[in-house]
Amino acid sequence: MLHNNTRLFFWGGVLVAIVLLSFCSSLFSPYDAYSIDPLSRLKPPDAAHWFGTDNFGRDLFVRVAVAVRVSLSVGAAVALIAGFTGLTVGLLCAWFRPLDLILMRVCDGLFAFPSLLLAIAIVGVLGPNIANVVLALSLVYVPSIARVIRGAAMVVKEKNFIEALRAQGASSGRIIWLHLLPNVISPLIVQVTWVFSVAILTEAALSFLGSGVPAPTPSLGNLLLEGKAVIFTAWWMTFFPGIAIVLLILALNIIGDDLRDGAEPGLKALPVRVMRQLKKGAQRG
Amino acid sequence: MKWFLFHRLMALLPVLFVVSLVVFCLVHLAPGDPVLVILGNDASPQDIATLRQQMGLDQPLLAQFVRWFGAVISGDLGHSLFLNASVTDLFMQHLAPTMSLALYALAIALTFGLAGGVVSAWQHGRLADRVIRSLATFGMSVPGFLLGLFLIFVFAVRLRWFPVVGYRSTNDDGLLNLWYLTLPAIALGFRIAALISRMTRAVMLDVLQENYINTARAKGVPESLVLLRHTLKNALIPVLTICGESFASLVTGTIVIESVFGIPGIGSLIVDSIERRDFTVIQGVVLLITVCYVLINLLVDVLSYLADPRLSVEGSEN
Numbered sequence: 001m002l003h004n005n006t007r008l009f010f011w012g013g014v015l016v017a018i019v020l021l022s023f024c025s026s027l028f029s030p031y032d033a034y035s036i037d038p039l040s041r042l043k044p045p046d047a048a049h050w051f052g053t054d055n056f057g058r059d060l061f062v063r064v065a066v067a068v069r070v071s072l073s074v075g076a077a078v079a080l081i082a083g084f085t086g087l088t089v090g091l092l093c094a095w096f097r098p099l100d101l102i103l104m105r106v107c108d109g110l111f112a113f114p115s116l117l118l119a120i121a122i123v124g125v126l127g128p129n130i131a132n133v134v135l136a137l138s139l140v141y142v143p144s145i146a147r148v149i150r151g152a153a154m155v156v157k158e159k160n161f162i163e164a165l166r167a168q169g170a171s172s173g174r175i176i177w178l179h180l181l182p183n184v185i186s187p188l189i190v191q192v193t194w195v196f197s198v199a200i201l202t203e204a205a206l207s208f209l210g211s212g213v214p215a216p217t218p219s220l221g222n223l224l225l226e227g228k229a230v231i232f233t234a235w236w237m238t239f240f241p242g243i244a245i246v247l248l249i250l251a252l253n254i255i256g257d258d259l260r261d262g263a264e265p266g267l268k269a270l271p272v273r274v275m276r277q278l279k280k281g282a283q284r285g
Numbered sequence: 286m287k288w289f290l291f292h293r294l295m296a297l298l299p300v301l302f303v304v305s306l307v308v309f310c311l312v313h314l315a316p317g318d319p320v321l322v323i324l325g326n327d328a329s330p331q332d333i334a335t336l337r338q339q340m341g342l343d344q345p346l347l348a349q350f351v352r353w354f355g356a357v358i359s360g361d362l363g364h365s366l367f368l369n370a371s372v373t374d375l376f377m378q379h380l381a382p383t384m385s386l387a388l389y390a391l392a393i394a395l396t397f398g399l400a401g402g403v404v405s406a407w408q409h410g411r412l413a414d415r416v417i418r419s420l421a422t423f424g425m426s427v428p429g430f431l432l433g434l435f436l437i438f439v440f441a442v443r444l445r446w447f448p449v450v451g452y453r454s455t456n457d458d459g460l461l462n463l464w465y466l467t468l469p470a471i472a473l474g475f476r477i478a479a480l481i482s483r484m485t486r487a488v489m490l491d492v493l494q495e496n497y498i499n500t501a502r503a504k505g506v507p508e509s510l511v512l513l514r515h516t517l518k519n520a521l522i523p524v525l526t527i528c529g530e531s532f533a534s535l536v537t538g539t540i541v542i543e544s545v546f547g548i549p550g551i552g553s554l555i556v557d558s559i560e561r562r563d564f565t566v567i568q569g570v571v572l573l574i575t576v577c578y579v580l581i582n583l584l585v586d587v588l589s590y591l592a593d594p595r596l597s598v599e600g601s602e603n
Contacts, residue, residue: 105299105300105303106303108299108300108303109299109300109302109303109304109306109307110303110307112300112301112303112304112575112578112579113304113307113571113575113578114533114534114536114537114574114575114578115533115537116537116540116541117536117537117540117555117571117574117575118307118571120540120555120556120559121308121311121555121559121567121571122311122314124555124558124559124567125311125312125314125315125559125564125567126314126315201428204428205428205430205537205541208430208541208544209540209541209544209556210556210560211556211559224430224431227434228434228545231434231437231438231442232442235438238431238434238435238438242431242434242435245428245431246423246426246427246431249426249427249428250422250423250426253422253425253426254422
């Protein structure tokens, strides 16, 4: 247990450090993420430019910091929107049978798409910008949240106290709001953390393909895309954004795993828990 | 078995219907008029009206959907707006590189995943186990395209063991094909290998607690046989499930990996079509891949059922 706690604190610390560094980057570096300096293009890392400069002479440290900020914001927006929509859909489906039949078919259909594929198609058709990326990713991850919430709420719905409430004449709205909702909060938190980290990964992949966050706004994906073009000469342009994304995702995944263990202690026994977890992992692609 | 298959097939129908509805809506979400995309902004109103009529865009949405759905059912996914080819032809032309990449990646993932899982379970708690588990956690957090860039940098740019980018058809030279695909396949398969090794380790550790393993050891069965024959066999069904579900990661992974390594497969087709705003191709390819994905999951269900009839009880409950 102690081992687990040190691990949680370590990776929690890493996450906090990344977030602080990205939001307070102006304290450490005088450069601007967008100002071009043709004279110092593709400089390797030194005391002035910690992470070197890119092919327009922009400071890479500041750009990586802004990119982390963009990725975190996209992830947070998607987690919020998908979390809220998924919660609403899941609760309504669990309570109202006819709605369940329609909405769950739609969710099954959306769930059948490989997620990155659907996201690429939506952003590709709507046009690449941050709002469309958030919209596409939210739509892609709503079904997985709705399914989990619906499942959890169905279990609660069968409990005796709900029947007692109905016998007392409590309205549907009151039961859903005051009695179902509090009982699905912990699976909701687990799902939302998961969506947060997958959304960051998927956004990076989208931007790397050029159908995500458009230049000149830096995002972890499009920094790597720019890095790929100069991989022969400027290793730092791939290295630093790469390190940033790996640390960020590792921290989020490890914290998420521990949260899940805490939220569902009954499922700790192998292999059921591992299978569920790994199944989810496989669907992340 | 018959009923099992029947139920599964019946459950697929609404899913496939919703999938095609979503795919149809996708194109109609697009801002701007597809006719203007094809003809350009300075087309004459007459030309626009004619083309619109030809494409059936003057009809109500529902009628358009019925027409499109009917065509799709009969196997006609429409024509590319830009290339003089049908969507099905384009798909088939780009299928070979993607298939060989995906199968190669799956082979790598299975080999290293199973080996890693077995060693990890055998060396439970020791150094080898810890190394493999850390690698697996790492593997699940690294995006495939980043790993691809790293492999290019180390093995192609620095060591020059492998080509940087490109693809050779199997028709030219099978070995050359494998040589070009090795780095992309590793980048694509690493994540799945990580999943498989975690799964194999977990199930094997679980099985090693069983009484019949004690019996086998007491009988004097060599440890290698206990591990490989008595224990590993039980881990194979969950691994099968993982392989089926990995199809999604393989497909979406190839889209990105192909763009890293410049492989002319389905992924490049999608990315190019998006750049050209070739809506019918995007629509058709997304639909085809999703249907394949749904069918492969069905196949995995059936295979697991055949491998372990106990599952049918759970299967009928769902």
